[in-house]
Amino acid sequence: MNIHPLRSQLYDELHSRPFHVIPSPARVTQIALLCSEADKRAQYEHLKELNSILGCPIDQADQNCYEYDCGSFRLRREKHTEFTTYTFINLDVPADADPFEVTGLTPIPEAWVESIPGEIVAAFHVAIEDARQGPEPELPIVKQAFEEMRLVGSSPQNGDARVWTSFQLHSDGFGRLMVVNKHMSDSQLGRLTQRLMEIETYRLMALLSLPMARSVSPELVRMDDRLADLTQKLSEEESVNEQALLSDLIEMASSIESWRARSTFRFSATQAYHELVLTRLEELREDEVSGHLTITEFMTRRLTPAVRTCQASSKRLEDLSRRVDRVSDMMRTRVELGIHQQNQQLLSSMDRRSRIQLMMQHTVEGLSVVAISYYLVGLLKFLFIALYDAGVPLNKTLATGLSVPVVLLTVWLVTRRIHHHFIKLARKDTIGADKP
Incomplete structure (x- = not known):
């Protein structure tokens, strides 16, 4: 079979970012950073440093979604178009710990977190509490966990969980979410938590x-x-x-x-x-x-x-x-x-000038006819004098006088013929220029 070269990539794309599977209780921290392509490459090298610190070197190439599982600690890095998200999941939660006393960043060196390449847009902790076998946290305790800020709360998934948040930054510089698991499985809880984290991240990205x-x-x-x-x-x-x-x-x-x-x-x-x-x-x-x-x-x-x-x-x-x-x-x-x-004004002015030039040309033509006739009559006069001196019985004065109108008419007719010849040539050039 002739298989399209992108067939495998198209199948893998649907599974490139699988939902989290999170047991309860757990502590999750997500950080979203605006970054360039150079920052993303630097983040990969920076991630190698963390894995070396934790004693588990990276055995994968830089991918759009990288997951690291170390038993009670998980890390996921996802690359998006203009930002990158780090999700830290800490499953080592003491039974008597306050909701945000232990976070997803607790197992991570603070210096490594502070040196992640990029600009932080979203950073928040998620406290996942288990209320499947016991009572859920009372409202005064929840308010105390959110530093007495005004709460936004709901019961998603038809009441199988309880979610509390304030959509504000707290004293540690992070936002806070609390998810109380009442009747959800680990996969359902993971999907709910991921949706909540995406809502908070996309909300902040939309407000940029x-x-x-x-x-x-x-x-x-x-x-x-x-x-x-x-x-x-x-x-x-x-x-x-x-x-x-x-x-x-x-x-x-x-x-x-x-x-x-x-x-x-x-x-x-x-x-x-x-x-x-x-x-x-x-x-x-x-x-x-x-x-x-x-x-x-x-x-x-x-x-x-x-x-x-x-x-x-x-x-x-x-x-x-x-x-x-x-x-x-x-x-x-x-x-x-x-x-x-x-x-239009220029053309009108040129037209007036052309008419004036034409009138001047006609005047010059008249004068030129007289001048040419004058010289021709002079030449004929010399001819008549030569004939008279040669013995031809000729009245040279009368012949010269009779030649004047003949010469004038002849010169005028020749001049007109030349004039009409040039007009015909101009008309032919104009018609040829108008044709496509």
């Missing part, structure tokens, strides 16, 4: 464009007013400084294109991340916890307006760019009409 949208908004207002003034000048004033207007339009267009170049990818990424967040929220199938907003309600109330602000800025940039193009077309049309008018 919000500061840009806020900074571009005043500039868009200024350029919008400026473009309105230019359009009003074009519509109301008959004589405008076209060079100055074109200079303003070029400056405005360059500024808009500069903003578009910086923001197009970021705004498009925001839209994509927001759709991923909404998809993960639907998969949670949340039930409300009395007195608390669910994660979906919180996201809908806070994240969606921010994303719409970014969308509005993106659409406004595109709309302003199109309007500048239309005004530029109007200016070009105005300039072209002015050029056509100048050309």
